[in-house]
Structure formats: structure tokens, C-alpha cells
Amino acid sequence: MDLLLFHLPPKVPKKAKKKSAEGANSNVFSIFEQSQIQEFKEAFTIMDQNRDGFIDKNDLSDTFAALGRLNVKQKEIDEMLKEASGPVNFTVFFTMFGEKLKGADPEETILNAFKVFDPEGKRVLRKDSVTEILTTQADRFSPEEMEQMFAAFPPDVAGNLDYKNLVHIIKHGEEKDQE
Structure with a gap:
């Protein structure tokens, strides 16, 4: 899970959030092949433990537990979720991880x-x-x-x-x- 849940990009100031998020989404979706987007979708579905279309505190806790990490502190989970611009649906999830991976070493x-x-x-x-x-x-x-x-x-x-x-x-x- 540590390989998947890494530090996410810093928060965008409130005024810039909507415009920046929209632009980032289109850019992020364009740099990945359809099969890669599908893999992100599968990862999102696995993490969305309660199947409500959003990843929340309980979903992250359950995902960590399923991976054998029972000692994850609530504060750590809260910090992860604070990095998102809002509720973590698939688009937010994909944008956050996609932007991080876009800058990864060749x-x-x-x-x-x-x-x-x-x-x-x-x-x-x-x-x-x-x-x-x-x-x-x-x-x-x-x-x-x-x-x-x-x-x-x-x-x-x-x-x-x-x-x-x-x-x-x-x-x-x-x-x-x-x-």
C-alpha cells in the first residue's frame, strides 16, 4: 500500500481550485492509455470498500487493514484526505495520482x-x-x-x-x- 499511497500534491488555493482541477483532469487523462486508466479505476474500486463512489476515512482504514497495516494512525489518514480538493471520487483520485506519476522518473x-x-x-x-x-x-x-x-x-x-x-x-x- 505504501507504494500506492504516497504523498499527494499540495493543496491548491481555494480560488484556483476549480479552474486548476478542470485543467489538470484533462491533462492527466490525456497522458495515460485507456488500459492504464482502467487499472486506476480497478484500484479505486478496491479502495472504495463501501462502494459509494468515494474514498473516505473508513475506506482507507479498511484498505490498510486488508493489506495488513493495522497500526495506521487516524491522523495519517486525515492528512491523506486533506490533500484532495474535495471528496475523493474517481476523477479526484486519478488526478491526484496521475499528476504525481506524470513527474516520475523515466x-x-x-x-x-x-x-x-x-x-x-x-x-x-x-x-x-x-x-x-x-x-x-x-x-x-x-x-x-x-x-x-x-x-x-x-x-x-x-x-x-x-x-x-x-x-x-x-x-x-x-x-x-x-x-
């Missing part, structure tokens, strides 16, 4: 970051090496975040992580055909 940049740790060009990194790097450098991952990452992107039976495929999944949401 696939090649992420791939090059992994290549730094693969000087022999094997296209795989050892699970223990990845764990060491991500828990000791820069924005350190917690043990729970490492668990979530390896659950979503499990290493092979030899303990290797195919980082090229991982980057493809991060950017495109689907596994890349093996070359």
Missing part, C-alpha cells in the same frame, strides 16, 4: 540507478544486496516496506531480483516478455 533513469549496483551487467541483483542498499542508504526502507516489496516483486529461487523486469512493472504495471 524508465531509463530508474534502470540506470539499478545498473550502478550491477557492474557485471547480469540484469539481476541479489535479494540480500538490495535489502542492504534500501535499508541503509538515502530514504531508508523499513523492514515492513522491504517485506511488501519482495511480496510484490519476489526474487527467483536463487535469490536474484530481475531489476529490468521490476522497473518495467513499476512503470507499466505489467511483466515484460522475456527477451
Whole structure:
């Protein structure tokens, strides 16, 4: 869930909200393919636990609980919802996440970051090496975040992580055909 629920863009001043939100919606919808928009819709539907068309405090609490995060503080949920310009329907949800993803690093940049740790060009990194790097450098991952990452992107039976495929999944949401 942490991979999905990241910090959202700052609030827009009240006067600019309506105009800015309308412009952002059309721009955000135009940068994604229909299949990607459908994936956002599916994620929204999963999070809209009570199926009322809006994501609220209870929906977020239930979603976190379903993902095994039982210790999420109400304050954290409130902060997430404050980032929205109003009630979180699909359009608001998509705009918030779409704007955030629009500024994400290009696939090649992420791939090059992994290549730094693969000087022999094997296209795989050892699970223990990845764990060491991500828990000791820069924005350190917690043990729970490492668990979530390896659950979503499990290493092979030899303990290797195919980082090229991982980057493809991060950017495109689907596994890349093996070359």
C-alpha cells in the first residue's frame, strides 16, 4: 500500500481550485492509455470498500487493514484526505495520482540507478544486496516496506531480483516478455 499511497500534491488555493482541477483532469487523462486508466479505476474500486463512489476515512482504514497495516494512525489518514480538493471520487483520485506519476522518473533513469549496483551487467541483483542498499542508504526502507516489496516483486529461487523486469512493472504495471 505504501507504494500506492504516497504523498499527494499540495493543496491548491481555494480560488484556483476549480479552474486548476478542470485543467489538470484533462491533462492527466490525456497522458495515460485507456488500459492504464482502467487499472486506476480497478484500484479505486478496491479502495472504495463501501462502494459509494468515494474514498473516505473508513475506506482507507479498511484498505490498510486488508493489506495488513493495522497500526495506521487516524491522523495519517486525515492528512491523506486533506490533500484532495474535495471528496475523493474517481476523477479526484486519478488526478491526484496521475499528476504525481506524470513527474516520475523515466524508465531509463530508474534502470540506470539499478545498473550502478550491477557492474557485471547480469540484469539481476541479489535479494540480500538490495535489502542492504534500501535499508541503509538515502530514504531508508523499513523492514515492513522491504517485506511488501519482495511480496510484490519476489526474487527467483536463487535469490536474484530481475531489476529490468521490476522497473518495467513499476512503470507499466505489467511483466515484460522475456527477451
